[in-house]
Amino acid sequence: MKKLFHTKYLFLFILSSLILASCKNKKKETQTPVDVFAKADSIIASIKPLTFPDKTFNILDFGAVADGSTLNTDAIKKAIDSCNASGGGKVLIPAGNFLTGPIHLKSNVNLHLETGANVLFTTDKSAYLPVVHTSYEAVELMNYSPLIYAYKQNNFAVTGKGTFNGQADKENWWPWCGAERYGHLDGEPQQKDEHNLPRLRTMNENATPVAERIFGEGHQLRPLFFQPFECDNVLVEGVTFTNAPFWVMHPIKCNYVRVDGVTVSSHGPNNDGCDPEYSKYVHINNCTFDTGDDCIAIKSGRNDEGRRVNIPSENIVVENCYMKDGHGGVVMGSELSAGIRNVYVRNCNMDSPNLDRAIRIKTNTLRGGFVENVFVKNIKVGQVKEAVLKINTHYGIYANQEGNYIPEIKNIHLENVTVENSGKYAILIKGREQNPVKNVTLTNVTIKGAKTPLSVEHSDPIVFKNTTINGKQY
Template sequence: MKSMLLNRFYPIVRLLCLFIFLSAISSCKQGKQKATEAINVEVDAFDAADEIIKRIVVPEFPDQIFNITDFGAVMDGQTDNSKAFKDAIENCHNAGGGKVLVPAGKFLTGPIHLKSNVNLHLEEGATVVFTTDKSAYLPLVHTSYEGVQLMNYSPLIYAYRQKNIAVTGKGTFNGQADNENWWPWCGNSKYGHKENTPEQKDAHNLPRLRIMNEKGTPVSERIFGEGHELRPTFLEPFECENVLIQGVTFTNAPFWVIHPIKSNNVTVDGVTVSSHGPNNDGCNPEYAKNVHITNCTFDTGDDCIAIKSGRNDDGRRENIPSENIVVENCIMKDGHGGVVMGSEISAGVRNVFVRNCKMDSPELERAIRIKTNTLRGGFVENIFVKNIQVGQVKEAVLRINTYYGIYANQEGDFIPTIKNIHLSDIQVANGGKYGILIKGREESPVKNVTLTNVHIKGAETPLSVENSEPILFTNSTINGKAY
């Protein structure tokens, strides 16, 4: 059976698009035959992951160097170097591309806007520090907040509709967000918010943006920024193609850290995110396609990696699923989840591959997480997780929740669908409160969850499963018991 299946499907992987391939391999029969085919599906699926990586275009740049000090940059950590960064990038772009070099030293700047064919490169020992003067992040730009597009403060590093861009090197980007700057706007006293001061939940902030989302207000009319309290992302390639983020460290982020939105061919390689502020997700591909996240370390205040595709009406209008995403050789420390799909997921997520990662921290809540509700809707399908070492998680190794919602009134008319979730070769030393925690919908049960060679120890409750097809276990145990 194994040989026949491999012979049948391997040419399809090479010749057809991934979606067709995965649709074919996920249509397996019930019972023992289904359990057997699940193993073969994983073998073929990770061949497909290799194909995704091969197809991703990693940008290359002309051998030209534009040192920011040649454009007036001063490495004293106090002088505003915004013009030096802008002029170096402009000159590099106009010359056909190359490397904008940030040498060792401490450079203060406002937001950095990248242009096509520019590689912003930080030498070892270089630190770029972003100003706390919020007026520097004006004029407003087309960006996004929690899955809803708007005109807001510029991200700290921003590229809009650019091609062949990179941020590389061994230096550090420090967003200078803390309990005095940006973070208090989240509304939590833990992050410096003081009673009776503005916060993101005030009527002129998120509630106003939510209404604009529902009404379909043009993005150009969704004006926020000054006088509002919605924090910018750190690094945001928006509608970009061929993006490389490599080697650098991000710390003290205002909000989401790496946010490739509506972008294609994105490589995040060897990056360290060490940022424990509110909503400090490490990497959030959104409406993104062909993404490779590898050799990274995430130590975050929220999800390490969270794959998204728009919130509610915005996501359904865009109708751009995030797809063909490979995560490998990464370390996940603190965070709400290791690899997460949702909750802004209204356009759907499919074809996600996670392999050869280590997840371990008393503050890591889940290893793999899928979260949505009937306001978000959306779909999640074809998720493959293989060869993961989990030391400790707080809540669950796998959590699927279709009733997700921190805030009230999270019920609507958009029933989510979740299917084809495959975990294999996973060792868990301490599974937390649950081994597997699934809460599907009676109208749309979770389908085709398989565990192969998965061994979970130390779970207080092995299984809590509602509204799901029976999980298919092959050579798997929870607390030493075979299932």
């Protein structure tokens, strides 16, 4: 009788333990999406609002002339220097057309464009000399100054409702890309010539000190538009960028960056909209991207240099944005050798016959690197040309893109995504046999119009939850 009593209670104990464990698991499953995007909210909260003294420095008071032809480089510089020296404040560019050379920002300065302000960057390439410490396709070098540049500064902003016009076109900057459609003529110098990109690639491989990587005059590597370099507490708000020579916004080695309400309308070569690189705590919100390349491309260094620098890009939130033309909506790579983690994308609309993909990850075995913990939620896609999600570990425009660094791609999650026309594929994954893509999930996803629903190589099985592609449940 005593033995039966103990057996009965042992059975009840085991049963209650199983029930409790089941409840905990269900609770965990229910809470996972909330917990994931709570991390996104904490990232946003960590990027504190910037404050500036209530002092205004109008560039007109420093000799600026709004006629579109007088060069105002010195007037803008004097206003910024005075603002910085006095402890900070607002440098005001009023309505009008202001021609200028490069603008170098400083700490505690809010460069503010009034409605109707149109900043035109000169087409005189010598104005962007002397060379400065910058980068080109994720490799550091000494090159033409970015059009708007800040180096090792803290607490500064570019705000307002005006426009920055880089004045790049088929006669200025763009032909150096080497493509006929952007104005390049046979026999003219271009970036792929031996003294340009091949030379820079060799310097990367040989770990040549950056101070010795001197390009600029006599070379054909285009400048970036807006580049904060090794800066903290950066705000870009409200302004419009158009006609960029190269990448538009490129915070590199920066922390606590907010890009809010910005419009990028620029269809030149390599006209990525925003490329955070080696950067942490970045919030891109309420922006419109209509670009000649990727709308947003998160990066972390190219090949050997990325591995040497070894600063992953992480804790990046993209929300409430509209992606129109571009190679991809939110992209990671291809230069991601130091790795990318903790990327959150939510409440965005992506739609254009000239938008190739919605979410894209691209690398190869020269880049290597890793991408992990990418969470995409509440996305509406009207039309894309190639795929809703593309993961490619065989990426390479140029030859000889195979090396010894096998990429690692894992934890890629799409939830509450609707797609009206996904083009060639719904999901396109090309992993590596040595290290397949891992833990890709689609939850509450509806995709229409895919010519081929799935093309998957070297990936763990995709986990589908309440997902339909072309009306078929997966």
